[in-house]
Amino acid sequence: xxxxxxxxxxxxxxxxxxxxxxxxxxxxxxxxxxxxxxxxxxxxxxxxxxxxxxxxxxxxxxxxxxxxxxxxxxxxxxxxxxxxxxxxxxxxxxxxxxxxxxxxxxxxxxxxxxxxxxxxxxxx
Numbered sequence: 664x665x666x667x668x669x670x671x672x673x674x675x676x677x678x679x680x681x682x683x684x685x686x687x688x689x690x691x692x693x694x695x696x697x698x699x700x701x702x703x704x705x706x707x708x709x710x711x712x713x714x715x716x717x718x719x720x721x722x723x724x725x726x727x728x729x730x731x732x733x734x735x736x737x738x739x740x741x742x743x744x745x746x747x748x749x750x751x752x753x754x755x756x757x758x759x760x761x762x763x764x765x766x767x768x769x770x771x772x773x774x775x776x777x778x779x780x781x782x783x784x785x786x787x
Contacts, residue, residue, distance in 0.1 A: 666752040680709035706732040730770040745778040
Protein backbone atom coordinates (compact mmCIF):
# COMPACT_ATOMS: atom_id res chain seq x y z
CA UNK A 664 0.00 0.00 0.00
CA UNK A 665 1.15 3.49 -0.82
CA UNK A 666 -0.03 7.03 -0.08
CA UNK A 667 -2.19 6.05 2.89
CA UNK A 668 -4.08 9.15 4.15
CA UNK A 669 -3.24 10.07 7.75
CA UNK A 670 -4.84 12.40 10.28
CA UNK A 671 -2.25 14.09 12.49
CA UNK A 672 -4.80 16.35 14.19
CA UNK A 673 -3.92 14.86 17.59
CA UNK A 674 -0.27 15.92 17.25
CA UNK A 675 1.61 19.20 17.64
CA UNK A 676 3.91 19.61 14.62
CA UNK A 677 6.83 22.01 15.05
CA UNK A 678 9.35 22.96 12.34
CA UNK A 679 12.85 21.68 13.16
CA UNK A 680 14.46 22.40 9.77
CA UNK A 681 12.74 24.99 7.55
CA UNK A 682 11.42 23.93 4.13
CA UNK A 683 13.97 23.73 1.33
CA UNK A 684 14.02 22.24 -2.17
CA UNK A 685 14.54 18.47 -2.05
CA UNK A 686 17.93 17.62 -3.60
CA UNK A 687 19.40 14.43 -5.05
CA UNK A 688 22.99 13.66 -6.04
CA UNK A 689 23.34 12.86 -9.77
CA UNK A 690 25.85 10.48 -11.39
CA UNK A 691 28.52 13.24 -11.43
CA UNK A 692 28.10 14.02 -7.73
CA UNK A 693 26.30 17.30 -8.37
CA UNK A 694 23.17 18.20 -6.37
CA UNK A 695 20.03 18.56 -8.51
CA UNK A 696 16.49 19.42 -7.40
CA UNK A 697 13.95 16.59 -7.23
CA UNK A 698 10.85 17.11 -9.39
CA UNK A 699 7.54 15.28 -9.72
CA UNK A 700 6.16 13.79 -12.95
CA UNK A 701 4.94 17.22 -14.05
CA UNK A 702 8.33 18.85 -13.47
CA UNK A 703 7.35 20.73 -10.29
CA UNK A 704 10.13 21.04 -7.70
CA UNK A 705 9.58 19.03 -4.51
CA UNK A 706 10.39 20.47 -1.08
CA UNK A 707 11.30 18.88 2.23
CA UNK A 708 10.73 19.97 5.83
CA UNK A 709 11.71 18.34 9.13
CA UNK A 710 9.04 18.41 11.83
CA UNK A 711 8.92 17.33 15.46
CA UNK A 712 5.65 15.50 16.14
CA UNK A 713 4.42 15.27 19.72
CA UNK A 714 1.09 13.91 20.94
CA UNK A 715 -1.37 16.50 22.27
CA UNK A 716 -2.47 15.64 25.80
CA UNK A 717 -5.08 16.95 28.21
CA UNK A 718 -4.02 19.23 31.07
CA UNK A 719 -2.32 17.23 33.82
CA UNK A 720 -1.36 14.35 31.50
CA UNK A 721 2.21 13.64 30.51
CA UNK A 722 2.99 13.49 26.79
CA UNK A 723 4.99 10.52 25.51
CA UNK A 724 8.27 11.14 23.76
CA UNK A 725 7.88 12.82 20.36
CA UNK A 726 9.59 11.98 17.08
CA UNK A 727 11.22 13.89 14.25
CA UNK A 728 9.76 13.22 10.80
CA UNK A 729 10.96 14.42 7.41
CA UNK A 730 8.10 15.29 5.05
CA UNK A 731 8.25 15.75 1.27
CA UNK A 732 6.04 18.65 0.17
CA UNK A 733 4.44 18.84 -3.28
CA UNK A 734 4.32 22.66 -3.32
CA UNK A 735 6.55 25.55 -2.28
CA UNK A 736 5.40 26.54 1.24
CA UNK A 737 6.87 30.04 1.03
CA UNK A 738 9.28 31.83 3.37
CA UNK A 739 7.16 32.07 6.56
CA UNK A 740 8.04 28.69 8.09
CA UNK A 741 11.19 29.10 10.18
CA UNK A 742 12.35 26.99 13.13
CA UNK A 743 9.92 26.47 16.04
CA UNK A 744 6.84 27.44 13.97
CA UNK A 745 3.75 25.26 14.64
CA UNK A 746 2.25 23.88 11.43
CA UNK A 747 -0.39 21.53 10.03
CA UNK A 748 0.09 19.25 7.02
CA UNK A 749 -2.23 19.55 4.02
CA UNK A 750 -3.34 16.21 2.52
CA UNK A 751 -0.84 14.18 4.58
CA UNK A 752 -0.03 10.65 3.37
CA UNK A 753 2.40 7.94 4.42
CA UNK A 754 3.98 5.05 2.55
CA UNK A 755 5.87 2.18 4.21
CA UNK A 756 9.15 1.19 2.58
CA UNK A 757 11.78 -1.54 2.87
CA UNK A 758 15.21 -1.43 1.22
CA UNK A 759 17.71 -4.28 1.24
CA UNK A 760 21.39 -3.48 0.62
CA UNK A 761 24.40 -5.65 1.33
CA UNK A 762 22.35 -8.06 3.43
CA UNK A 763 20.90 -5.30 5.64
CA UNK A 764 17.26 -4.31 5.68
CA UNK A 765 16.17 -0.73 6.31
CA UNK A 766 12.47 -0.07 6.76
CA UNK A 767 10.41 2.94 7.69
CA UNK A 768 7.71 5.38 6.67
CA UNK A 769 7.97 7.95 3.88
CA UNK A 770 5.86 11.03 4.73
CA UNK A 771 4.33 13.27 2.02
CA UNK A 772 1.96 16.23 2.00
CA UNK A 773 0.72 18.70 -0.60
CA UNK A 774 1.84 21.54 1.65
CA UNK A 775 1.92 23.04 5.13
CA UNK A 776 0.04 25.88 6.81
CA UNK A 777 0.40 27.71 10.09
CA UNK A 778 -1.40 25.96 12.95
CA UNK A 779 -4.00 28.00 14.82
CA UNK A 780 -2.80 29.52 18.08
CA UNK A 781 -3.58 27.29 21.10
CA UNK A 782 -6.58 28.34 23.13
CA UNK A 783 -6.08 29.26 26.79
CA UNK A 784 -6.77 26.27 29.04
CA UNK A 785 -9.76 27.99 30.72
CA UNK A 786 -11.80 28.18 27.46
CA UNK A 787 -14.50 25.69 26.57
